[in-house]
Amino acid sequence: MATINITDKFSKDKPSIQIGEKKYPVNNSVEAVMKFEEMAGDGSIKALLSSIEEILGKEAFAEIGVMKLPVSDVKVLMLGVMAAMQDLPYEEAAARFQQ
Structure with missing residues (x-):
């Protein structure tokens, strides 16, 4: 039986x-x-903010000052996080979110 080495394929x-x-x-x-x-x-x-904190970590969440951001900026942050998680350009994630 063949062994397929995928070690180098992982990001x-x-x-x-x-x-x-x-x-x-x-x-x-x-x-x-x-x-x-x-x-x-x-x-x-509240759930949106908790999910951002979960993905970025408490320290980054506090450093960014997410709780003091306007809601419109929280949306931008959320889209940026979603884009990063999915390895997409920001604009593509924003277009998908609008759908």
């Missing part, structure tokens, strides 16, 4: 979002994305 890069000069890593593990979808799917702003 070693972690996605990130950039705000100003600072880059914030985005947790794109299957577990994190499933939890993100579950929490964000609730539709409430």
